[in-house]
Amino acid sequence: MQYNINRRRFVAAAGGVGVAALAGCSGGESGDGLSWHAGGTDGTYYPLSGEFKTIIEDNTDYSVQVQSTGASVANVSxxxxxxxxxxxxxxDIAYFAYNGTGIDDLEGNEMESIRGVATLYPETIHVVTQADSGIDSLEDLEGTSINTGDAGSGTQVNALQILETAGIEEGDFDEQNADFGTAADQVQDGDVDAAFTVGGWPVGAIEGLATNQDINLVEIGGDLRDEILDGAEWFAEDTVPGGTYNGVDEDVETVSVQAMIATHDGVDEEVVEEVTTAIFDNTGDINTKADFIDVDSAQEGMPIDLHAGAQAYFE
Known part of the structure; x- marks a missing residue:
């Protein structure tokens, strides 16, 4: 199955990050500044990257510059x-980018320089609406206004995959694109009917929304979930536990992808090994998604080749 992402939007998202990126160094000399691209400030990537920055700087000679970006698709670029x-x-985006497939804008554009470091935690698909929206299933989203995430982001890719599986094509809804924080504001203000977010629960933007607005999380379950899982091997079953968000008291079935740390083959083996060692020898200093990030599970769901530095650590 081929999923379509508008080329102009993809190039704008990915190229804009390249212009804004803070300069880094791949040489591996002590004291070098390493550029680390995260995601939007209201998601999980950004605070977790901040914790990694602290751990790396406390346990190596490297400094780390964390950059807020449009997340996965922008980051592979x-x-x-x-x-x-x-x-x-x-x-999933790592696999698409490395193999030049899965998304029209990556088709035939293999990013073979990308290397894996470690997988981290499930990134849960959330579909959030106002509690009185009348939207109880994905099928109810036809004809509505939906924020599918930043243009060119992994969130947008997943949202369009899931909507297509539910029989809702582009053109069957009014698509809006913005980061998690803006999406939450749009739901609260009634500017969109629903918003997709992808992140380890609890997602800060949804937590904030749920304190100001009665919300509903739309279930992705049953036969539809089975169809989603059959059509895309990178998805896994997941559940948002009841009580995670204010007013959502029951468990909500959904799906997830896996968050991971990636690098590229131009980064020195010593640098990657030292960074990997710092993180996974000090997982006790991690607070965000701490229950999931562990050396024993750090290669589960790894879709691309490991960097030699990461391989040296895990071996």
Whole structure:
């Protein structure tokens, strides 16, 4: 199955990050500044990257510059172009980018320089609406206004995949594109009927929304979930536990992808090994998604070749 992302929007999202990226260094000399591309400030990537920055700077001679970006799709472009040494991305986007497939804008454009470091935690698909929206299933989203995430982001890719599987094509809804924080504001203000976010629960933007607005999380379950899982091997079953968000008391079935750390083959083996060692020898200093990030599970769902430096650590 081929999923379509508008080329202009993709290039604008990915190229804009390249212009804005903070300069990094791949040489590996002590004291070098490493550029680490994260995601939007209201998601999970950004605060987790901040924790990694602290751990790396406390346990190595490297400084780390964390850059807020449009997340996965923008980040693979930054890695392939050498604008970042490390980035957080989704495992499905890593696979698409490396193999030049899955998304029209990546088709035939293999980013073979990208390398894996470690997988981290499930990134849960959230579909959030106002509680009184009358939207109880994905099928109810036809004809509505939906924020599918930043243009060119992994969130947008996943949203369009899931909507297509539910029988809702582009043109069957009014698509809006913005970061998680803006999407939450749009739901609260009634500017969109629903918003997709992809992140480890609890997602800060949804937590904030739920304190100001009664919300509903639309279930992705049953036969539809089975069809989504059959059509895309990178998705896995997931559940948002009841009580995660104010007013959502019951478990909500959904799907997830996997968050991972990636780098590129131009980064010195020593640098990657030292960064990997710092993080996974000090997982006790991680607060965000701490229950999931562990050396024993750090290669589960890894879709691309490991960087030699990461391989040296995990072996």
């Amino acid at each position: 930054s890695l392939d172009g050498g604008d970042a040494e490390f980035a957080l991305i989704q495992n």
